[in-house]
Amino acid sequence: MKIGVDVGGTNTDAVVLGSDCVLGWKKTPTTPDVYSGIVTAIRAAKEIAGTTPDQISCVMIGTTQFTNAVVERRSLQPVGIVRLALPAASAIAPLTDWPPDLVKSIGIHVHQVRGGYEYDGREVAPLDETAVAEAARSMKRAGVESAAVTSVFAPINGAMENRAAEIILNECPGIAVSLSGELGQFGLLPRENSTIINASLVALARRVVEGFRRALFELGLDVPLYISQNDGTLMQAGAAERYPVLTFASGPTNSMRGAVHLARIDNAMVSDIGGTTTDIGMLRNGFPSQSTHFVDIGGVKTNFRMPAVLAVGLGGGSIVRDRGERVGPDSVGFELNRRALCFGGDTLTATDIAVAGGWADVGDANLVSHVSRSTIASARASMRAILDSNVDKMKTDPRDLPFIVVGGGSILVDWEVRAMSGVVQPQYSSVANAVGAAIAQVSGECERVIVLAGNNREKALDEARDEAMRNAVEAGAVEDSVEIVDVELVPISYLPGNPTRLRVKAVGDLPI
Amino acid sequence: MDFHIEDVDDLCVGASFLGAGGGGDPYIGGLMVKKVLKKGHRIEIVDPDTLDDGGLIIPTAMMGAPTVLLEKLPSGDEPIRALRAVEAQLGRKADATMPTEVGGINSTIPLYVGARLGIPVIDADGQGRAFPELQMETFAINGVRGTPLGLSDEKGDVATILTEDNHRMEWLARGLTIRMGGTAYFANYPMTGKQVKSTAIKHTLTLARRIGCIIRRSAQDKRNPFEELEAFLPTTSYSVARRIFEGKVVDVDRKTDRGFTLGEVVIREDKKMGEKCCVIFQNENLIARHGEETLALVPDIITIMDAETALPITNETLRYGQRVVVMAVGVPDIMRTESALLQFGPSAFGIEEQFSPLR
Numbered sequence: 001m002k003i004g005v006d007v008g009g010t011n012t013d014a015v016v017l018g019s020d021c022v023l024g025w026k027k028t029p030t031t032p033d034v035y036s037g038i039v040t041a042i043r044a045a046k047e048i049a050g051t052t053p054d055q056i057s058c059v060m061i062g063t064t065q066f067t068n069a070v071v072e073r074r075s076l077q078p079v080g081i082v083r084l085a086l087p088a089a090s091a092i093a094p095l096t097d098w099p100p101d102l103v104k105s106i107g108i109h110v111h112q113v114r115g116g117y118e119y120d121g122r123e124v125a126p127l128d129e130t131a132v133a134e135a136a137r138s139m140k141r142a143g144v145e146s147a148a149v150t151s152v153f154a155p156i157n158g159a160m161e162n163r164a165a166e167i168i169l170n171e172c173p174g175i176a177v178s179l180s181g182e183l184g185q186f187g188l189l190p191r192e193n194s195t196i197i198n199a200s201l202v203a204l205a206r207r208v209v210e211g212f213r214r215a216l217f218e219l220g221l222d223v224p225l226y227i228s229q230n231d232g233t234l235m236q237a238g239a240a241e242r243y244p245v246l247t248f249a250s251g252p253t254n255s256m257r258g259a260v261h262l263a264r265i266d267n268a269m270v271s272d273i274g275g276t277t278t279d280i281g282m283l284r285n286g287f288p289s290q291s292t293h294f295v296d297i298g299g300v301k302t303n304f305r306m307p308a309v310l311a312v313g314l315g316g317g318s319i320v321r322d323r324g325e326r327v328g329p330d331s332v333g334f335e336l337n338r339r340a341l342c343f344g345g346d347t348l349t350a351t352d353i354a355v356a357g358g359w360a361d362v363g364d365a366n367l368v369s370h371v372s373r374s375t376i377a378s379a380r381a382s383m384r385a386i387l388d389s390n391v392d393k394m395k396t397d398p399r400d401l402p403f404i405v406v407g408g409g410s411i412l413v414d415w416e417v418r419a420m421s422g423v424v425q426p427q428y429s430s431v432a433n434a435v436g437a438a439i440a441q442v443s444g445e446c447e448r449v450i451v452l453a454g455n456n457r458e459k460a461l462d463e464a465r466d467e468a469m470r471n472a473v474e475a476g477a478v479e480d481s482v483e484i485v486d487v488e489l490v491p492i493s494y495l496p497g498n499p500t501r502l503r504v505k506a507v508g509d510l511p512i
Numbered sequence: 513m514d515f516h517i518e519d520v521d522d523l524c525v526g527a528s529f530l531g532a533g534g535g536g537d538p539y540i541g542g543l544m545v546k547k548v549l550k551k552g553h554r555i556e557i558v559d560p561d562t563l564d565d566g567g568l569i570i571p572t573a574m575m576g577a578p579t580v581l582l583e584k585l586p587s588g589d590e591p592i593r594a595l596r597a598v599e600a601q602l603g604r605k606a607d608a609t610m611p612t613e614v615g616g617i618n619s620t621i622p623l624y625v626g627a628r629l630g631i632p633v634i635d636a637d638g639q640g641r642a643f644p645e646l647q648m649e650t651f652a653i654n655g656v657r658g659t660p661l662g663l664s665d666e667k668g669d670v671a672t673i674l675t676e677d678n679h680r681m682e683w684l685a686r687g688l689t690i691r692m693g694g695t696a697y698f699a700n701y702p703m704t705g706k707q708v709k710s711t712a713i714k715h716t717l718t719l720a721r722r723i724g725c726i727i728r729r730s731a732q733d734k735r736n737p738f739e740e741l742e743a744f745l746p747t748t749s750y751s752v753a754r755r756i757f758e759g760k761v762v763d764v765d766r767k768t769d770r771g772f773t774l775g776e777v778v779i780r781e782d783k784k785m786g787e788k789c790c791v792i793f794q795n796e797n798l799i800a801r802h803g804e805e806t807l808a809l810v811p812d813i814i815t816i817m818d819a820e821t822a823l824p825i826t827n828e829t830l831r832y833g834q835r836v837v838v839m840a841v842g843v844p845d846i847m848r849t850e851s852a853l854l855q856f857g858p859s860a861f862g863i864e865e866q867f868s869p870l871r
Contacts, residue, residue: 088666091544091588118693119580124666152584187582189540393835499694501579 004438014041016049024049062228080139084115084151099299111135116152136171154181190303198245205244233443254436262426273409324379359414444471477508522724527619534796535616535642536578553627563705580694590697597662610634615642636712647678654711661700665692737822808840
């Protein structure tokens with residue numbers, strides 16, 4: 001059995017997952033020390049499931065703590081920034097376009113040195129080892145304990161970044177070094193930004209992961225610990241200590257993946273309806289569709305691919321106006337239990353419509369008996385129109401897809417409509433997030449530029465597939481279970497010789 | 513007229529619009545321009561009609577792969593060295609620089625050069641949009657010689673190309689660009705103020721900035737950006753702008769050949785059994801068809817835009833499921849002459865169809 005945990009800003013959820021179903025679950029408030037909340041949640045979920053520690057094979061934790069630290073500029077450490085690119089790239093220095101308050105948190109310790117690769121693997125310049133050592137000594141003098149190293153075309157060849165790390169560690173034993181090549185994807189500035197943000201989180205990551213380990217120790221769970229990544233796969237806890245930035249946006253990914261798992265569907269549209277907003281996304285082969293744009297975190301452009309999620313102003317607390325013609329986008333929010341009519345308040349909300357219409361059973365139905373039939377019908381139509389049009393916006397698949405509804409606000413969708421249009425509301429949907437963490441697989445990637453000539457295309461693809469699969473096994477996947485889930489070939493335009501960017505991703509199961 | 517830091521984002525959006533799906537994302541160029549402006553440099557934009565006939569103008573630009581540019585950023589000295597190489601050949605200093613191509617990233621490079629060197633930037637260009645090759649310029653069509661061409665990379669390597677034939681200039685420069693690592697910066701078509709007046713497409717930097725401004729303001733004021741553009745463009749030398757199709761991207765097919773990204777995108781009306789529109793591109797969009805009917809054809813501009821934000825979508829970021837509006841823009845008369853069509857009309861891209869201007 002596996003345990004999945006979601007540490008959110010408000011709640012900490014834990015589920016015990018058997019080979020195929022949820023055996024026990026618990027939702028508790030997140031505690032300031034984080035770890036005691038995890039202990040409480042896991043302990044309660046285990047008790048409900050009636051499991052003993054020796055039946056548990058591993059624990060998976062999804063957390064928003066690192067994203068929140070960047071957004072709130074909290075617990076960030078100074079970073080020594082080393083860019084291996086000269087004579088290229090000096091027109092735009094590291095930290096360009098960053099919000100000043102974030103720059104203040106991490107300091108300006110910038111070193112641009114000679115190095116980097118061309119798209120075809122040649123060197124822009126040989127690595128200037130003396131300059132790297134000088135940069136390291138200057139970091140030491142400034143008391144900087146974390147470094148971010150970025151070289152041009154590191155996703156093609158990471159050798160120079162690795163060598164620079166060796167030199168830095170030699171000068172400053174014990175320093176944490178983040179390498180951009182580990183964070184994938186072409187685009188120097190966004191990749192460098194992600195590397196710098198990562199480096200600023202390393203000390204926090206060590207504390208947080210240590211807390212997770214302590215929680216497991218206290219529960220007597222001597223099992224592997226995995227942390228959720230933004231792409232819906234897992235990394236080992238040790239990797240999360242070095243690359244905490246990879247946990248960004250794992251929340252929405254986990255909740256969408258948990259939802260499809262619970263509904264036992266691989267391709268679907270998912271709506272997570274909350275109190276104020278509804279998050280809508282699409283699942284393809286069990287993974288969320290990714291946004292194609294640069295993702296902005298705390299005001300910085302990064303290279304992360306995040307699930308494409310559309311937030312619309314419809315939730316349980318949405319205020320109903322004009323006899324049902326308008327629903328939302330404003331909401332009574334967390335005051336729903338005080339302000340909604342069915343709870344004795346004075347505001348007509350979307351929840352009141354569901355109660356008055358008879359398809360939801362919360363609060364006191366007598367308090368909404370005066371709401372007219374026509375208002376109910378018209379508000380119901382408005383809500384449906386909001387959902388339909390926005391679900392359609394996010395739908396990038398021509399086939400008809402089932403529509404999964406999760407979250408506390410899912411009572412807004414009435415059963416008659418659900419049955420007609422293939423709406424599915426799975427059991428345990430309120431802890432979909434923790435389920436998403438528990439079911440996750442591990443992944444491996446390979447990205448390179450190939451020059452297509454003659455019929456080397458298949459050979460290049462095979463090599464990239466092999467490398468991605470090897471990387472997945474290295475990350476802990478059972479060899480037999482590894483499969484290729486994504487192959488992307490994008491031609492590099494305006495260059496003769498057909499150079500093409502190739503990216504392959506493999507995923508595999510963890511041993512049970 | 514001064515170009516201010518507030519204008520940079522508008523220019524980048526407008527340049528993407530005029531890029532007709534290609535031309536490279538102006539993001540990096542925009543950051544470079546912002547940086548020099550923040551440092552206190554000044555960018556003076558000059559109306560070509562006010563130019564001194566005897567002045568020397570040397571255009572500057574970048575060539576190669578936008579994907580490489582995003583990874584191997586420039587040092588900033590490359591286009592300046594290229595311009596110096598042309599000056600050295602001519603034995604004379606440039607009085608101003610200007611874009612060769614207003615569509616895409618190349619709208620920004622001359623602004624950066626102008627700021628660094630303290631010379632004005634002429635409000636005009638030689639393509640009026642984006643085209644993939646160096647000979648596809650109204651300058652060339654109207655008899656301006658393309659060389660001496662200066663070409664430089666971040667390592668400080670400089671090449672000077674001298675040839676009578678603009679096609680050979682393109683071919684030689686493209687080969688050197690590969691050796692330089694996939695991107696290079698150049699200066700070519702040195703000309704007099706008089707030549708600029710008679711061969712350039714005028715006021716295109718201002719045009720790009722205003723297009724970006726319209727798209728931004730429409731979003732702020734909740735007005736329809738497409739209607740605003742349709743009303744605005746006929747007041748310029750671009751005769752007409754019209755939405756030719758709206759719908760959802762249902763297929764994108766790409767392949768490379770001889771350094772070009774060839775492909776087609778199919779857009780379907782957003783209803784069951786909706787009509788389809790097919791846009792064929794070779795880096796830039798060339799032709800939009802609806803069944804047998806041609807809706808728009810190169811050199812007229814075909815731009816695919818996000819249906820909600822009206823932001824232009826480059827062909828590299830087109831993907832299945834996007835809701836889009838296809839807009840076509842009729843280019844100025846100077847780009848539709850017989851000799852212009854020979855250089856960058858349908859036949860220059862292997863399309864057998866006769867050009868018929870967008871109405």
